[in-house]
Amino acid sequence: MGSRVEILNDGGYRSDGRRQFELRDIAIDLSRHGQADGSAMYTQGLTEVLVTVFGPREAKLRSQTIHNRANINVEVNIAAFSTGERRKRSRGDKRILELGAAIKSTFEPVIQTHLYPRSQIDIFVQVLQQDGGLLSAAINATTLALITAGIPLFDYVCAVSSGVHSTHAMLDLTTLEENDVPHLTVAVMPRTGKITLVTLETRLHSDRFEEVFRIACEAGKVLHEEMRNAIKARTSALARAMGEGHPAGAPSNREGDEDFEMGDD
Amino acid sequence: MLSKSEKSYIRTSLLSEPPLRADGRSLLDFRGVAVELGVTALANGSARVRIGGDAGSESGGGGVCGTEVLVAVKVEVEDVSGSVDGGKGRMACNVSCSPAAYPSLTMLQLDDFQSDLTSILDTTLGCSSLCPTNLSIIPRKKAWLLHVDALVLADDGNVYDALFLAAAAALHDTRIPRTRPIEYRPNNARSQASADASDDPMDGASGLDTHAMPKATDFELMDYWDEGEPLVCPNGMSWPICVTLNLVPPLFYLDATTVEEDATLTRLLLLYSFSTNSSNTRLQGMRLLGHGEVEANLIKPLIREGEKHAKHLNQSLFAKLKSELTKRIPQIVPSTKRNK
Secondary structure (H helix, E strand, O other): OOOOOOOEOOOOOEOOOOOOOOOOOEEEEOOOOOOOOEEEEEEEOOEEEEEEEEEEEOOOOHHHOEOOEOEEEEEEEEOOOOOOOOOOOOOOOHHHHHHHHHHHHHHOOOEOHHHOOOOEEEEEEEEEEOOOOHHHHHHHHHHHHHHHOOOOEOOOOEEEEEEEEOOEEEEOOOHHHHOOOOEEEEEEEOOOOEEEEEEEOOOOOHHHHHHHHHHHHHHHHHHHHHHHHHHHHHHHHHHHHHHHOOOOOOOOOOHHHOOOOOOOO | OOOHHHHHHHHHHHHOOOOOOOOOOOOOOOOOEEEEEOOOOOOOEEEEEEEOOOOOOOOOOOOOOOEEEEEEEEEEEEEOOOOOOOOOOEEEEEEEEOOOOOOOOOHHHHHHHHHHHHHHHHHHHOOHHHOOOOOEEEOOOEEEEEEEEEEEEEOOOOHHHHHHHHHHHHHHHOEEOOEEEEOOOOOOOOOOOOHHHOOOHHHHHHHOOOOOOOOOOEEEEOOOOOOOEEOOOHHHEOOOEEEEEEEEOOEEEOOOOHHHHHHOOEEEEEEEEEEOOOOOEEEEEEEEEEOOOOOHHHHHHHHHHHHHHHHHHHHHHHHHHHHHHHHHHHHHHHHHHHHO
């Protein structure tokens, strides 16, 4: 599909005013959701994903249990109104199955499944809005949700999409850019520097690959910092609430009344 | 699922004097309701409604989480030249549930429940008496099709009330793009029509007839400072509001939590719409859910009671929507001044 918009103009700006390596706004909401054990709402630009995690728990189907490790079950649901043009995707849709399989294979080596034999971890991915970088947003949200659920991981998984426009690498593409530019999604484990996922659906010249890949890995480290801050803020709020003897989830902005210590905590 | 003794415990405490509920509410108390408009940027109108729960706590481990429903409205141009009802546009509703909202249901059960919710929303809102009057683009040719998509994100009881509240709020938030009909008249220099609109030789022939009614063949979107005009509900009525009466004979209570719903045999859904000056009330729908039965002579007083509570709910929703929409105006006005 040919575009009438300039992907990268002479001044080095993209169609939405970003620089080549600039990421979009990221918002992370880790508040509780429904009866889930862990959940995360991850917003990157206009892409919005809600991931809820249940488990480890007993599998609903006996046949799904694995005798020496936990089974990871990923269900993806894309809201009909999430794209520019309304489209209802059923659960068996190829695109949805593929997305679910990608998330599952990304997290299989990261979750310490051997700790929970014969159990199941359910990951429900709900896509509320999409504007490029759907897989990377889903992976980041899943990492955060798994952490809030208290499921032991070897490391964070930070994913980002990147593409090449002629010779210029770009990060975090929007739908508009994804339609025009060869792009790949990379998921990194920042502490060890390992890669758990690389997907490339379009053609890319092999000379360009290394540069794009390297930049995506670096961006993963930046995202890691962002995600770690969110997790730290939540955990310290929880710890503070426990210290104050309030039920977790009570308003945590109580700097003023620290001198009223409750007797028994 | 609750055990038999838990159910009877809940039922006896509801029937005791004074009635007792686990969260300390009285029988006719609602939990806190939060409404947020314009939550999805890619839709023409959207709203998120949350009943109960401690919304806004950032620390996250709250004890109760509440019911959360998101509704988005998207408009689409539909060709209505072949339709029998005059082609005034229509509304199509669809409800889907996140599996996270019902962790105990299997996928098949979830599909069943989704189609239950879809059918009640679609039969109520899709009713021709509630079809907005400004959906027509070109009479008998093109009209807007409203897709009302609801998403149940979390269920802690009373999902029907939340669903209809969210749908009403989203429809209030919806803006229909402004359009202008354009036509093609080959021999008429005065016409402001663009020639590429239609190259049909049939239209060229009718263009010669100057006495014929001007026939619009296509339309264009008008460039205007706001996103469009709000939907106009026919006869000045409001969008339907649902009130669920949970029946524990001889009394009923409102806004049940999941646990209370499990312990209640019968639920009566009543759907009302009100005229804007609240002088006129219409019953839009009624459903009896559950296993139990209700004595026929009880229905009339129940409908009257339900009307009272629905009216109250409608008024609070309306006040909230009004304050939300006026909050937006100051944001819009300065930017238009700058443009001019």
